[in-house]
Amino acid sequence: MSRVSVKFGTDGVRGIIGESITDLVIAVIAEATLRYWYRKYGVSRVLVSHDTRRMSRDFAMIIASVAKGHGVDVNVVSSPTPTPVVSWAILKYKYDLAFQVTASHNPPMYNGVKVIGGDGAPAKPEDTDGIEGVINSEYDDVLRSVKNIEYTQIPTVNVRDDYVDYLVSWFSSRFKPRRLKVLVDPIHGAAVGYTVNVLRKLGFDAVEINSEQDPDFKGKLPNPEYDQVKDDVDAVLNGKYDMAIAHDGDSDRVAMVVKGLGYLDANRIFPVFLRALWGMGMVKKGVARTVATTHLIDDIALDLNIKVTETPVGIKYIVNAINMGEADMGGEESGGLAYSWHIPEKDGIYSGVMGACIEGSSGVSSIYRELTSRFGERYFRRIDLKANDAKALVNRIKPELRRQLASMGDLARFVEIDGFKAVYKDKSWVLIRGSGTEPSIRVYSEALSMSRVNELLGSVEALINRLITG
Numbered sequence: 185m186s187r188v189s190v191k192f193g194t195d196g197v198r199g200i201i202g203e204s205i206t207d208l209v210i211a212v213i214a215e216a217t218l219r220y221w222y223r224k225y226g227v228s229r230v231l232v233s234h235d236t237r238r239m240s241r242d243f244a245m246i247i248a249s250v251a252k253g254h255g256v257d258v259n260v261v262s263s264p265t266p267t268p269v270v271s272w273a274i275l276k277y278k279y280d281l282a283f284q285v286t287a288s289h290n291p292p293m294y295n296g297v298k299v300i301g302g303d304g305a306p307a308k309p310e311d312t313d314g315i316e317g318v319i320n321s322e323y324d325d326v327l328r329s330v331k332n333i334e335y336t337q338i339p340t341v342n343v344r345d346d347y348v349d350y351l352v353s354w355f356s357s358r359f360k361p362r363r364l365k366v367l368v369d370p371i372h373g374a375a376v377g378y379t380v381n382v383l384r385k386l387g388f389d390a391v392e393i394n395s396e397q398d399p400d401f402k403g404k405l406p407n408p409e410y411d412q413v414k415d416d417v418d419a420v421l422n423g424k425y426d427m428a429i430a431h432d433g434d435s436d437r438v439a440m441v442v443k444g445l446g447y448l449d450a451n452r453i454f455p456v457f458l459r460a461l462w463g464m465g466m467v468k469k470g471v472a473r474t475v476a477t478t479h480l481i482d483d484i485a486l487d488l489n490i491k492v493t494e495t496p497v498g499i500k501y502i503v504n505a506i507n508m509g510e511a512d513m514g515g516e517e518s519g520g521l522a523y524s525w526h527i528p529e530k531d532g533i534y535s536g537v538m539g540a541c542i543e544g545s546s547g548v549s550s551i552y553r554e555l556t557s558r559f560g561e562r563y564f565r566r567i568d569l570k571a572n573d574a575k576a577l578v579n580r581i582k583p584e585l586r587r588q589l590a591s592m593g594d595l596a597r598f599v600e601i602d603g604f605k606a607v608y609k610d611k612s613w614v615l616i617r618g619s620g621t622e623p624s625i626r627v628y629s630e631a632l633s634m635s636r637v638n639e640l641l642g643s644v645e646a647l648i649n650r651l652i653t654g
Contacts, residue, residue, distance in 0.1 A: 188212050188327075190319050192312035194498040194619075198287045198296030201239055205295045210243045211330035213297050214250040214283065216318040219326075222254070224314070225302065227280045231341070233261040233270045234285035235374040235434045237295050238399040240264070243285045247297070248338040250330060262340040264397055266374045266435030268531035271304040272350070273343040275527065286374075289407035289432040289518075290622070292400045305507070305528035306500040348378065352385045355537055358464070361544025365389045367428040367441075368536070369416050371406050372398040375435035379536045388540060391425070406433030408519060410447050417441050427543050429536035436499070437519030438532035440539045444549035451478040451564050451630075453539065454515040456551045460542050461513060462488050466525065472505035472514030474498070475602045476566075476615055476628045481515075483559040496602035497617065503528040517564070517628070560611065563634040567641055569625045569648055574618030578603050578625060581651050585616060588647050592640065614640040616648070 188209050190197055197213060199205040221227050232248040234240035244260055251258040259279075261270075270284050280302040287294035299307040299315070307315075319326060366388050368380040376397050383390035393416075394402065404412050408430035416428040420441040428441040440448045454473070458481060461467045470491030473481045485492045493510045495501035499522055502514035506524045515521040520530030527534075542548055556562075571577050578585075582604050589595075589606035599605040603617025603626075612631035619626050625648060629640040 187323065188319070190216075190316060192307075192316065195288065195306060195500065196286075196296050196298035198290055198294055200293050201295050207243070207246055208330070210246050210285075210297065211250055211333060212319060212326055213315070214247040215326050215330050216315050216322070217281070217283070217299055218251060218254050218256075219322070220311070220314045220318045221281050224311070225280065227254070227256055229279045230256050230258045231261070231270065231273060231277070231279040231282040232258060233265045233282065235266075236264045236372065236397040236399055237285075237287060237292065237433065239295055240285045240399075243295065243297070244283070245335065245338065246333065247283045247285070249333045249335050252336055252338065253329075253334060258338060259341040260338045262342045263344070264374045265343060266378060266533060267298060268436050268527060268529050268533060269343055269347045269378070271300055271527045271529035271531075272347050274300060274302060274304045276346065277341075284434070286434040288434045289405070289437060291405055300529070303528060305503045308500065308504070344378065348381050348385070351382045351534060351537060355382075355386055355541055359541035359545055361386075361388075361541045363387055363389060364426040364540060364544050366391070366540055367416055367419055367425040368392045369394050369408070369413060369428060369430040370435065371404055371408065371412060371430060371432070372396060372401045373406050373431060373433040373435060375431040375533060378435065379429055379431065379533050382533070382537050383540055386537070386541070388544070401433065408432055408437060408439035409449070413439060413441070413447070417447050421446060427540065429539060431532045431536065432519065435532045436530045438521070438535040438539070439519060440536070440548070442543055442548045445552060448548070449517070450515055450519045450521065451480070451517050451562065452552060453535070454478065454521060455480045455484055455555050456542065456548050457521065457535070457538060458484055458513065459551055459555060460546060462490070467512040469509065470511045472502045472511035474502065474516040475599060475605055476617070476626075477515060477517040478562050478564065478630055479611065479613065480555065480559055480562050484555060487558075494599065494601065499530045502530075560632050562630050562632065563637050564628070564630045565634075565637050565641060566626060566628045567645060568619070568622075569627065569645065570623065571618070571625045571652065572623050574623060574625045576618070577652070578616055578618045581648065584647060584651060585644070588643065589614065592643060610636070612636050612640065614644055616644060
């Protein structure tokens with residue numbers, strides 16, 4: 185039997201079911217994590233959760249059985265549960281550690297595990313490194329421990345009802361929005377029954393579609409990008425609904441559709457939320473954004489006289505900035521937003537409800553138009569180039585990238601906290617980084633015109649292709 189290989193990426197371990205994600209891999213991750221966590225933090229209560237994917241419940245029961253073998257008090261969720269709800273439940277019910285079986289937004293053939301600490305935050309890089317270290321240094325003993333897992337009855341827990349009630353209480357005490365007709369699209373994922381019920385209890389006329397939880401997501405990709413939610417866009421623009429909210433497979437991401445603007449990804453949602461929450465007195469110290477997220481945030485923050493912290497891609501880095509007191513909120517272009525007063529994790533359900541409350545109060549479109557009229561509309565695009573060992577490859581070609589990008593405009597600075605990024609004085613930028621979740625190089629660009637975005641992306645793509653094939 186070949187040796188199990190485990191590598192934590194941007195947010196947990198992910199892979200194709202039956203290949204890099206198997207019963208044995210899941211058991212090894214659980215055993216190594218429990219050993220590491222017990223030695224460093226102590227563990228007495230563990231929560232095990234899962235999404236709607238194939239094998240998710242089975243993998244969750246394997247993890248729970250491994251935890252039970254360590255003599256800890258362990259619970260398994262009673263039904264598929266969003267990742268942010270797990271984070272909230274850790275804090276609410278005082279668990280020391282949680283495992284979430286999910287591959288988030290990845291295609292249906294993927295699954296994986298996220299490790300969440302007793303503070304409700306994703307495991308820190310030093311902790312995931314430590315878990316990998318246990319696997320590598322204690323491999324034979326870890327295998328012996330999981331060879332004969334004893335499957336026993338594990339108590340289940342319903343965390344949904346209390347979470348829904350918490351959100352209803354939080355938003356009802358701060359917003360009095362007008363009644364909107366809202367379309368909610370969980371894309372057959374773990375958010376089924378969550379966002380729609382919160383909205384209804386807040387007085388919205390909310391309708392949920394794609395509401396059957398399905399391991400194959402009915403042929404869709406469980407990611408609320410434009411191509412997956414075109415029907416939602418049409419439903420709003422045709423006047424059937426006032427707005428739409430969509431989520432990914434484990435509900436930590438959000439996208440929206442509003443009248444007057446159409447589809448909104450996080451690069452358009454985040455600036456609106458920043459301005460609205462600052463106006464409510466909830467953002468005072470600063471804001472954090474990943475290296476791949478819109479620089480419109482920087483212009484707004486400068487105007488509001490608050491600090492911007494730029495982080496590597498991954499919500500764990502945003503959470504760290506919040507925990508360090510550098511930011512009150514933060515976000516990433518892929519659809520995740522986190523808030524210092526909520527949970528130390530991105531929460532698509534909370535953010536979706538926030539969007540509905542802002543739309544029903546100040547109006548998302550009016551805030552966004554006011555911002556772009558002052559600071560300029562931003563155009564953004566990302567391309568993915570297939571590549572194995574993508575992070576190493578980007579590091580190897582940095583000298584060529586530096587030379588090429590330095591010649592493509594009036595350069596302001598290079599940023600190398602995650603991949604390689606060139607920022608220009610005309611407010612354009614381009615970022616090249618290896619994905620932490622898939623075998624690909626991601627190339628992002630933003631500018632004040634789409635022609636400038638296409639120029640930067642085209643140049644980088646041609647260079648990378650030449651370097652790879654040459």
